[in-house]
Amino acid sequence: MNTTTLVPPPPSSPVLLGRSGSRLPxxxxxxxxxxxxxxxxxxxxxxxxxxxxxxxxxxxxxxxxxxxxxxxxxxxxxxxxxxxxxxxxxxxxxxxxxxxxxxxxxxxxxxxxxxxxxxRFPVVFPSDHWPTVMPHQLAVWGSREKRYWSQYSADGRTRQCWCPAPLPNGQGARPVRPFGGRQPMLRADNGGICNPEACPQYQARECNLDGRFLFFIPGIRSVSVFELHTRSFYALNEAIQTFETISFLRGGRISGFLDRERTPFYLSKQLRDVAHIDEDGQPVRVPQWIIKLEAPVDVTALLRERDDPDTCLMQAEGATQVLASEPVREVPAEVPTAVAPLPKPSAINSDESPSHDQVLALAETFGLDPDRYGAYADRRWGTGWKLNRQGRRRAWDELERYRQDPEGYADKIETELARAAGRRA
Incomplete structure (x- = not known):
């Protein structure tokens, strides 16, 4: 690999300052x-x-x-x-x-x-995509800038190691002044691969997990979000579990208030004994105050909200499995009272909620494999989307938007599933 070749980030809408994902101010x-x-x-x-x-x-x-x-x-x-x-x-x-x-x-x-x-204070999150409201990475900071950082490849399969690119020389000895700041490039001396076990900076405790929560605070007027940094693996990992549980119960949603009672999330601290490796390489446990993300909401209210009577009992069973950390058993999203042919996918009014079977039938008209589509939908809206009428409506509406571009939608699904597989690896 040419060590000076810049690798572009994943594609997004082009703007004057380059292609980059949207960031919350x-x-x-x-x-x-x-x-x-x-x-x-x-x-x-x-x-x-x-x-x-x-x-x-x-x-x-x-x-x-x-x-x-x-x-x-x-x-x-x-x-x-x-x-x-x-x-x-x-x-x-x-x-x-x-x-x-x-x-x-x-x-x-x-x-x-x-x-x-x-x-302890209340927070609401501005996005249903938890990596957007809780971004995190491995990073090495110098006195003036970030020296190295981790980032997944565009297909989501490889965790890469990035660094700022050197400034090219201009006329004379003066370096070229780049528009928009220094560009990123894959780190050359490790092949651009982030492998903490083989990384000298990580082993020397110079590279650390760097994460943050991005949120609004009810009652505090601001268009921009507040941020709270943390380097605690325990805090970030438990927050992910909370996000995924709430997403399941709310049909893929974590943004805004949690219920009609305007219940927010809360951020607080909890004193816990956590394990770490000391300077002698021995595991020890020490007490630390760990950031805790709370969701003090009535689960039964979430199950009832905006849902139809046929799916309430199935939602309750699935939610119990999630809260008990048991594997979720697949159950049909609808309980038909009689065997009847499925209506055509287009026969859904704007104020109706399609059934799970109707969503899958519409997906099949795109040429999509039902299992692959189901895995994508679980990731995008949470595994509870099929049991929640609002979640099924969202899936249906997205399919309708891509009706004229089925190939593009198939590519979108495969890219997202590949990214998810890479993160799990």
Whole structure:
């Protein structure tokens, strides 16, 4: 492979600034913990003074650290993270500093020490696609930019290792100034393959899981979303399970409020013993405050909402299996009272909900394999789509949109299934 050849990202709509997926604008950061002075830095009176002044002024920890490094250049890393039971909300982490005050006033609590802090707060997510609202990757950060990061290939089969491309030389010794910033390229020295077990940066603890939640907070007015970073595998993995369970119960939906009672998700922290490998290579368990995604909703209300009577009992059985972590048994989405020929796929009014069989019949007119289509639909709308009239309506409407382009729709399905298979691998 030519090490200077740039590999384009997956195709999307072309725009002036290049082909890229849509990104949610961020208005501010809520942090999972705090940073404190290292033991060596705490022995420096000037560092302690700058730290205390920055905390009192509501500065971000990045700003506090920069101020300490400017005053005492010999301190390489003056601050270290500390795990605490609350979330940190600081004015300087928001484009509009007043948002930090509004969040604390609305959802902050005083627990014992007299200081108002954020321990638990409601959130709603702007998308039904959980990787959009909880993006994550393996990444190595330098002092100024991200040095390496993981990303799946366009077909979803291979986890690749990427890095910024070197700047080409222009006239003379001055490098060419790229429009839109430096472009990405596959890392050359490992063949562009992300393999943590063989990666020197991962083994040296320089490469870490880097994830974040993107959400709105009810009652806090903002068009842009808030973000909460985490590097906890446990937090991200359990959040995926919560997303998938709610998606099953709601016919593929995780966005917005969870029910007609306007119940939101909640983010909080839970103290747990977690395992990790110490410096000597031995497994140990230590207590840590782990971010927890809660969905305090009445399951029976989700089963009843916008559903027809024929599928309520089947939904309840499937939901019980999901919540009990048992394999979900396939059951028919409709219980016909008499054997009758299926109506033609086009015979569905806009205010009706098609049956599972009718959706599959329409898919077959595209030349799609029912099993492959079913696997795609389970991934796109959650495994509960076939049991929920709203989920079946969504599947039907998507098929209708692609009626004039069945080959393109088949390609879309195969690409999504290949990407899913790659992620599982």
């Amino acid at each position: 961020i208005c501010g950061k809520i942090r999972a913990g705090i940073k404190v002075l290292t033991k060596h830095a705490a022995q420096q009176p000037q560092a302690q003074s700058l730290y205390d002044q920055g905390v009192a002024a509501g500065q971000s920890f990045d700003e506090i650290e920069a101020a300490i490094l400017t005053a005492i250049p010999t301190l390489k890393h003056p601050l270290v993270p500390r795990n605490v039971p609350w979330f940190t909300v600081r004015a300087q982490d928001f484009a509009n500093p007043l948002l930090a005050q509004q969040i604390l006033e609305a959802y902050g609590e005083t627990r014992g020490d007299g200081e108002r802090r954020l321990y």
